[in-house]
Amino acid sequence: MSASELSELxxxxxxxxxxxxxxxxxxxxxxGLALIRNGSGEFDSGPPQPASAAAPASTAPAHxxxxxxxxxxxxxxxxxxxxxxxxxxxxxxxxxxxxxGWVAAPPPDNADLAGWFxxxxxxxxxxxxxxxxHVDNKQGPAVFYGLGxxxxxxxxxxxxxxxxxxxxxxxxxxxxxxxxxxxxxxYGSKGTPELRVITCGxxxxxxxxxxxxxxxxxxxVAVK
Numbered sequence: 001m002s003a004s005e006l007s008e009l010x011x012x013x014x015x016x017x018x019x020x021x022x023x024x025x026x027x028x029x030x031x032g033l034a035l036i037r038n039g040s041g042e043f044d045s046g047p048p049q050p051a052s053a054a055a056p057a058s059t060a061p062a063h064x065x066x067x068x069x070x071x072x073x074x075x076x077x078x079x080x081x082x083x084x085x086x087x088x089x090x091x092x093x094x095x096x097x098x099x100x101g102w103v104a105a106p107p108p109d110n111a112d113l114a115g116w117f118x119x120x121x122x123x124x125x126x127x128x129x130x131x132x133x134h135v136d137n138k139q140g141p142a143v144f145y146g147l148g149x150x151x152x153x154x155x156x157x158x159x160x161x162x163x164x165x166x167x168x169x170x171x172x173x174x175x176x177x178x179x180x181x182x183x184x185x186x187y188g189s190k191g192t193p194e195l196r197v198i199t200c201g202x203x204x205x206x207x208x209x210x211x212x213x214x215x216x217x218x219x220x221v222a223v224k
Contacts (some may be wrong), residue, residue, distance in 0.1 A: 056172020073124035086146035124166035168218035
């Protein structure tokens with residue numbers, strides 16, 4: 001490799017490390033969660049993928065009635081995430097940035113574990129909270145294997161350490177190619193309490209893993 005090419009790589013690495021946290025989230029979610037399936041053949045069909053009709057409408061209002069929207073909650077750490085439709089009831093651990101400055105994923109050896117990114121808001125606060133989890137590991141399906149089967153109107157419950165449960169209603173599910181991941185659209189704040197639940201999806205190869213990410217878009221509709 002020439003000196004000029006090495007210099008360009010060094011400059012790119014420096015730019016990468018200076019990116020805002022949301023840039024780091026996008027990159028890590030695209031690469032860090034792409035686990036290889038066990039290759040046994042038992043799961044050759046792969047996880048379910050979102051239907052095109054489940055994509056969020058670009059003009060959808062935040063709520064059908066402003067008066068019905070619950071007030072944003074204060075900060076609280078997260079205890080569990082429940083998605084009754086796909087029988088998810090999983091503990092949630094905080095995940096932050098690793099030693100390289102990227103978002104850390106939950107440990108892959110524990111299939112029943114999700115991660116809440118502490119660099120964003122907590123679920124229920126004003127802004128966009130992010131919960132991530134693996135789609136599978138070497139033993140088989142993991143916590144968010146069924147994420148792509150969700151539909152608009154399904155609900156996600158996030159149990160917080162303060163004893164409150166933030167209830168989110170899904171208004172869209174999409175799968176995005178890694179090379180075209182719309183970070184601003186996925187992570188940007190809409191000024192109201194929202195949630196993104198993310199796992200791997202799309203096509204799969206043993207050489208490159210999954211080529212996309214399934215993203216669930218949801219908004220706060222109730223507090224228990």
